[in-house]
Amino acid sequence: GESVGLHLPTLSVQEGDNSIINCAYSNSASDYFIWYKQESGKGPQFIIDIRSNMDKRQGQRVTVLLNKTVKHLSLQIAATQPGDSAVYFCAENLPKLSFGAGTTVTVRA
Protein backbone atom coordinates (compact mmCIF):
# COMPACT_ATOMS: atom_id res chain seq x y z
CA GLY A 1 0.00 0.00 0.00
CA GLU A 2 0.99 3.61 -0.13
CA SER A 3 3.34 4.80 2.54
CA VAL A 4 5.61 7.67 3.28
CA GLY A 5 8.90 6.75 4.81
CA LEU A 6 11.98 8.44 6.14
CA HIS A 7 15.52 7.24 5.54
CA LEU A 8 16.87 7.98 9.02
CA PRO A 9 14.97 8.06 12.31
CA THR A 10 17.46 10.41 14.05
CA LEU A 11 19.80 13.20 13.07
CA SER A 12 22.33 14.92 15.30
CA VAL A 13 23.69 18.21 13.99
CA GLN A 14 26.06 20.82 15.31
CA GLU A 15 24.55 24.22 15.95
CA GLY A 16 25.23 26.45 12.97
CA ASP A 17 25.58 23.59 10.50
CA ASN A 18 23.07 22.78 7.80
CA SER A 19 20.63 19.89 8.29
CA ILE A 20 19.22 17.64 5.60
CA ILE A 21 16.25 15.41 6.31
CA ASN A 22 15.21 12.91 3.67
CA CYS A 23 11.89 11.32 2.86
CA ALA A 24 10.71 8.74 0.34
CA TYR A 25 7.14 8.64 -0.86
CA SER A 26 5.45 5.82 -2.71
CA ASN A 27 2.41 7.23 -4.49
CA SER A 28 3.50 8.59 -7.86
CA ALA A 29 0.12 10.30 -8.18
CA SER A 30 0.74 12.49 -5.13
CA ASP A 31 1.01 16.10 -6.22
CA TYR A 32 1.35 17.94 -2.95
CA PHE A 33 3.87 17.43 -0.18
CA ILE A 34 4.28 19.03 3.21
CA TRP A 35 6.89 19.14 5.93
CA TYR A 36 5.82 19.46 9.53
CA LYS A 37 7.78 20.10 12.70
CA GLN A 38 6.64 18.70 16.03
CA GLU A 39 8.15 19.92 19.26
CA SER A 40 7.76 17.99 22.46
CA GLY A 41 4.25 18.24 23.87
CA LYS A 42 2.87 20.09 20.87
CA GLY A 43 0.98 19.31 17.72
CA PRO A 44 2.69 19.20 14.32
CA GLN A 45 3.35 22.63 12.88
CA PHE A 46 3.48 23.42 9.17
CA ILE A 47 6.94 24.34 7.89
CA ILE A 48 6.79 24.37 4.11
CA ASP A 49 4.97 22.73 1.24
CA ILE A 50 5.64 22.03 -2.42
CA ARG A 51 3.53 21.03 -5.38
CA SER A 52 4.63 18.48 -7.91
CA ASN A 53 5.09 21.08 -10.65
CA MET A 54 8.06 22.44 -8.71
CA ASP A 55 11.48 20.97 -7.89
CA LYS A 56 12.48 23.37 -5.20
CA ARG A 57 10.89 25.82 -2.83
CA GLN A 58 12.56 28.08 -0.32
CA GLY A 59 11.30 29.53 2.91
CA GLN A 60 12.96 31.23 5.79
CA ARG A 61 16.09 29.12 6.46
CA VAL A 62 14.36 26.07 4.97
CA THR A 63 14.38 24.60 1.48
CA VAL A 64 12.38 21.67 0.21
CA LEU A 65 13.60 19.67 -2.77
CA LEU A 66 11.40 17.31 -4.73
CA ASN A 67 12.70 14.61 -7.04
CA LYS A 68 9.73 13.00 -8.72
CA THR A 69 11.85 10.59 -10.70
CA VAL A 70 12.91 8.71 -7.59
CA LYS A 71 9.99 9.86 -5.43
CA HIS A 72 12.22 11.59 -2.94
CA LEU A 73 11.71 14.65 -0.81
CA SER A 74 14.19 16.48 1.35
CA LEU A 75 14.13 19.32 3.82
CA GLN A 76 17.21 21.46 4.26
CA ILE A 77 17.58 23.69 7.29
CA ALA A 78 20.28 26.34 7.06
CA ALA A 79 22.32 27.37 10.09
CA THR A 80 20.55 24.97 12.44
CA GLN A 81 19.60 26.46 15.79
CA PRO A 82 18.70 24.84 19.14
CA GLY A 83 15.07 25.73 18.48
CA ASP A 84 15.14 23.45 15.46
CA SER A 85 15.36 20.39 17.72
CA ALA A 86 12.13 18.50 17.04
CA VAL A 87 10.62 15.62 15.11
CA TYR A 88 10.16 16.36 11.42
CA PHE A 89 7.48 14.68 9.33
CA CYS A 90 6.91 14.64 5.62
CA ALA A 91 3.45 14.01 4.22
CA GLU A 92 2.00 13.32 0.78
CA ASN A 93 -1.57 14.08 -0.18
CA LEU A 94 -2.78 10.99 -2.00
CA PRO A 95 -4.76 8.86 -1.59
CA LYS A 96 -5.16 10.81 1.65
CA LEU A 97 -2.78 12.89 3.67
CA SER A 98 -0.41 10.41 5.30
CA PHE A 99 2.63 11.01 7.42
CA GLY A 100 5.96 9.30 7.58
CA ALA A 101 7.45 7.95 10.79
CA GLY A 102 9.37 11.15 11.51
CA THR A 103 13.03 12.08 11.95
CA THR A 104 14.19 13.29 15.34
CA VAL A 105 16.63 16.17 14.96
CA THR A 106 18.88 17.00 17.88
CA VAL A 107 21.00 20.14 17.76
CA ARG A 108 24.31 20.02 19.64
CA ALA A 109 25.54 23.24 21.18
Added chain:
Amino acid sequence: DAGVIQSPRHEVTEMGQEVTLRCKPISGHNSLFWYRQTMMRGLELLIYFNNNVPIDDSGMPEDRFSAKMPNASFSTLKIQPSEPRDSAVYFCASTIRGGRGEKLFFGSGTQLSVL
Protein backbone atom coordinates in the same frame (compact mmCIF):
# COMPACT_ATOMS: atom_id res chain seq x y z
CA ASP B 1 -7.01 33.48 15.59
CA ALA B 2 -6.88 31.03 18.48
CA GLY B 3 -6.05 28.07 16.28
CA VAL B 4 -7.50 24.61 16.70
CA ILE B 5 -8.64 24.11 20.28
CA GLN B 6 -8.74 20.70 21.88
CA SER B 7 -9.98 19.65 25.28
CA PRO B 8 -9.14 18.21 27.65
CA ARG B 9 -5.37 18.56 27.43
CA HIS B 10 -4.87 15.44 29.51
CA GLU B 11 -7.28 12.65 30.34
CA VAL B 12 -6.67 9.75 32.69
CA THR B 13 -9.38 7.14 32.96
CA GLU B 14 -9.91 3.55 33.89
CA MET B 15 -10.49 0.74 31.48
CA GLY B 16 -14.13 0.42 30.54
CA GLN B 17 -14.97 4.08 31.01
CA GLU B 18 -16.30 6.32 28.29
CA VAL B 19 -13.94 9.02 27.02
CA THR B 20 -14.97 12.06 25.00
CA LEU B 21 -12.42 14.28 23.28
CA ARG B 22 -13.44 17.65 21.94
CA CYS B 23 -12.25 19.87 19.14
CA LYS B 24 -13.02 23.34 17.89
CA PRO B 25 -11.58 23.93 14.41
CA ILE B 26 -10.34 27.24 13.09
CA SER B 27 -13.24 29.45 12.08
CA GLY B 28 -13.87 29.27 8.36
CA HIS B 29 -12.24 25.88 7.90
CA ASN B 30 -14.54 23.27 6.42
CA SER B 31 -12.48 20.11 6.87
CA LEU B 32 -11.66 18.47 10.17
CA PHE B 33 -9.37 15.55 10.86
CA TRP B 34 -8.79 13.31 13.89
CA TYR B 35 -5.36 11.70 14.25
CA ARG B 36 -3.89 9.37 16.84
CA GLN B 37 -0.18 9.37 17.63
CA THR B 38 1.77 6.59 19.34
CA MET B 39 5.42 5.69 19.39
CA MET B 40 4.74 2.40 17.66
CA ARG B 41 2.42 3.56 14.90
CA GLY B 42 3.22 7.24 14.47
CA LEU B 43 0.49 9.58 13.27
CA GLU B 44 -2.57 7.67 12.11
CA LEU B 45 -5.57 9.28 10.45
CA LEU B 46 -8.73 8.07 12.18
CA ILE B 47 -11.45 9.99 10.38
CA TYR B 48 -12.04 13.23 8.53
CA PHE B 49 -15.04 15.41 7.79
CA ASN B 50 -15.83 17.79 4.96
CA ASN B 51 -18.59 20.31 5.65
CA ASN B 52 -19.52 18.37 8.80
CA VAL B 53 -20.01 15.11 6.87
CA PRO B 54 -17.75 12.11 7.61
CA ILE B 55 -15.87 11.28 4.42
CA ASP B 56 -13.44 8.56 5.40
CA ASP B 57 -13.58 6.65 8.67
CA SER B 58 -11.49 3.71 7.52
CA GLY B 59 -8.87 4.55 10.11
CA MET B 60 -11.21 4.19 13.05
CA PRO B 61 -9.85 1.17 14.94
CA GLU B 62 -13.13 -0.51 15.85
CA ASP B 63 -16.71 0.07 16.85
CA ARG B 64 -15.65 1.39 20.22
CA PHE B 65 -14.60 4.59 18.45
CA SER B 66 -17.08 7.09 17.11
CA ALA B 67 -16.81 10.68 15.91
CA LYS B 68 -19.37 13.37 15.30
CA MET B 69 -19.41 16.87 13.92
CA PRO B 70 -22.79 18.41 14.72
CA ASN B 71 -21.79 21.80 13.34
CA ALA B 72 -18.91 23.60 11.68
CA SER B 73 -17.35 24.67 14.95
CA PHE B 74 -17.36 21.50 17.04
CA SER B 75 -16.40 17.84 16.83
CA THR B 76 -16.12 14.99 19.30
CA LEU B 77 -14.26 11.71 19.31
CA LYS B 78 -15.71 9.17 21.71
CA ILE B 79 -14.27 5.90 22.93
CA GLN B 80 -16.66 3.56 24.69
CA PRO B 81 -15.54 1.41 26.41
CA SER B 82 -11.94 2.54 26.63
CA GLU B 83 -9.04 0.09 26.80
CA PRO B 84 -5.38 0.51 27.83
CA ARG B 85 -4.28 0.13 24.19
CA ASP B 86 -6.19 3.32 23.39
CA SER B 87 -3.60 5.29 25.34
CA ALA B 88 -2.11 7.80 22.91
CA VAL B 89 -2.10 11.46 21.96
CA TYR B 90 -5.14 12.39 19.92
CA PHE B 91 -4.86 15.35 17.57
CA CYS B 92 -7.51 17.31 15.81
CA ALA B 93 -6.63 19.32 12.71
CA SER B 94 -8.55 21.56 10.35
CA THR B 95 -8.09 23.08 6.93
CA ILE B 96 -9.85 24.79 4.08
CA ARG B 97 -10.30 22.06 1.56
CA GLY B 98 -10.04 24.13 -1.61
CA GLY B 99 -8.20 21.67 -3.77
CA ARG B 100 -5.71 18.85 -3.52
CA GLY B 101 -3.44 20.73 -1.19
CA GLU B 102 -4.06 20.02 2.46
CA LYS B 103 -2.15 22.28 4.77
CA LEU B 104 -3.45 21.09 8.10
CA PHE B 105 -3.47 23.16 11.26
CA PHE B 106 -3.16 20.97 14.33
CA GLY B 107 -4.35 21.47 17.86
CA SER B 108 -2.16 20.79 20.87
CA GLY B 109 -3.59 17.32 21.33
CA THR B 110 -5.21 15.33 24.13
CA GLN B 111 -2.93 12.98 26.03
CA LEU B 112 -5.11 9.99 26.90
CA SER B 113 -4.05 7.42 29.47
CA VAL B 114 -6.30 4.42 30.05
CA LEU B 115 -5.33 2.48 33.15
